[in-house]
Amino acid sequence: MNSDVTIRPVERHRAALNDDARAAMNAKNLLLLIYLRWIAVVGQIATIIVVHFYFGIALPLPEMLCVIGFLVTLNIVSLHRRAHSQDRSGAAVFMELLLDVAALTAQLYLSGGATNPFVSLYLLQVILGAVLLEAWATWTIVAVTAGCFIWLTQAYRPISGLHSGMHRNHAGGMFDLHIQGMFLCFLLAAVLLVWFINRINANLRERDARLTQLEHQAFEEEHIMRLGLLASGAAHELGTPLATLTVILSDWDKVDTIRNDRTLSLDLREVQSQLKRCKEIVSGILLSSGQARGEDARRETIGKFLDRTISEWGERRKPGQLEYRNNLAEDLPIVSDTVFRQMLGNVLDNAVEASPHWVGVQVDSEGDDVVIAVHDRGTGFPECMLTGIGVPYCSSKDRDGSGLGLFLVVNVLRKIGGSTVATNRPEGGATVTLRFPVSALRLEAA
Known part of the structure; x- marks a missing residue:
């Protein structure tokens, strides 16, 4: 620790505090995306088990499990980067969302394309982008998801047994497989959005409180800087009159009238002692502000x-x-x-x-x-x-x-x-x- 308290220029300090708060906010948002991705992994595994084994609809299990493996790997890498990397920019959140869109597109391609009722989960990615990202990044997410949707209407792997099952149960309304899928997709998106946006709002409130605290600290440090400048200037100005008083008191110490009067002599010694203390205080101020050379710190x-x-x-x-x-x-x-x-x-x-x-x-x-x-x-x-x-x-x-x-x-x-x-x-x-x-x-x- 140096003997002086270093204070950055206030405006630059406040900008740095805002950047720190924004970076902390991005880090928390990345963590929320990681949580959502774990939920997506569990949800996809559960859906594959139900559709493939319960409804007896054949799915390309090896390929779909590869996509799930990609999501798990992405989460592990994201957790590692969050713990060891200093990258807390909005670009990291943007890239994470694009990778989620790519994984969702791959799963939809393997399971019926645009005919899959879970295709509306693209809206979840768009809404997350609108909440977390800047305008240009959000519109990029919109364009990418729209392009993927259009592509999935033409290019996808059909699922055998799905359409026949739909026609066979058409009169069943909510029991129709497609309607059930649409309802589950709606319910999943609604629950995740409510949870995610509530967490985002909590992060925003915490960030605002932190910014308020940091602004208060910046104001106090600005006040300290002004006090330091005033103290340093006063110390410089006091140097000359203190030196003059020292000389005068030394001359008085040689006057026989004062030396022979015990009371005056004691008073003079006390004044000299207090004057010495004042000079030590002034020297300490100058030394602490870096304007005087002294011995190395003890x-x-x-x-x-x-x-x-x-x-x-x-x-x-x-x-x-x-x-x-x-x-x-x-x-x-x-x-x-x-x-x-x-x-x-x-x-x-x-x-x-x-x-x-x-x-x-x-x-x-x-x-x-x-x-x-x-x-x-x-x-x-x-x-x-x-x-x-x-x-x-x-x-x-x-x-x-x-x-x-x-x-x-x-x-x-x-x-x-x-x-x-x-x-x-x-x-x-x-x-x-x-x-x-x-x-x-x-x-x-x-």
Whole structure:
């Protein structure tokens, strides 16, 4: 993990998010086509068994079983490509539908052509194309299925016994083989269409919800980028006055009147200490934004990194009591990160502001995740913050600019695959739980 949070230009990022959502939608649609193809395989096998063995109508079994074998092979290949290929384009769905049309045409050719009542299953392919594909691809499916229908009126393998059976049972109405076939085809197409379109609508709703979430994330990252630019500019501008103050304070330190006055001397030391802290903060901002050169990121273990970070914070903020427990099962090597250290400091700062007399920190490991729980004994979070933690400028503090700390925490953790949860403690106070995969900070990821 780099020490800076890289943010792509917002418009390009949003376009990439839309492409990702569209690709995910196509992947789910391909999976639905695979399910339908399995249903078609089972349905064709059942139909062949009934027609050939129950009604005694001779069918070209070897050829029809070859077509079924082709569909099974196509499904296996499709499942493999879906698991290992990055191709999630609409063209893949288009090709799958064309292959389904080809398989249906082959089966109809072997079983009576256009006289087969299942010829109307072409409409199923057309409707699926209209739902899943762009206009040009849908019209291509229409043209292909229409051409196949016309061809099947002239070229097909007749089925012996079918027409005689139809004439013999003509008076039977619904018991006529052809009418029965038409009814079964209608029922099958209706059931499959209702099921498929309901699943498509569910996928569309899920995609819309995902796009809304991604748009919100893009907006937050745009906000972070602007904050980073403002912070970087402010750090540059603060460099000169801080250097000037350092020189002035050094001169004052040499004045006998100040050196001989214990109170003034102590005050001067405190001002110099705070000035040094301000310079460290400015240097950290410039280093994190890549505008200053520093030493390579420090390599240490996750336990030592957390121990050092929390110890330094405790010396700087001096809470009444800092209760710290490190229960990590394994102390893995990582590359310590300035942004991550500042993020943890934001959470601790919020805790000590809410509860100056006591702050509790507990570190645990759950699988590959590190879980850091920061407790305080303050007034707790208002309900609006519990449901929307990380919303910028949403804070219980009554001052301008509040709420950015948790906003940055949520986004930094999300960037490395982590999460942030805020809860109120039953005994009073609040807990902020940070969870992240330690692999995001490991030495190999540097």
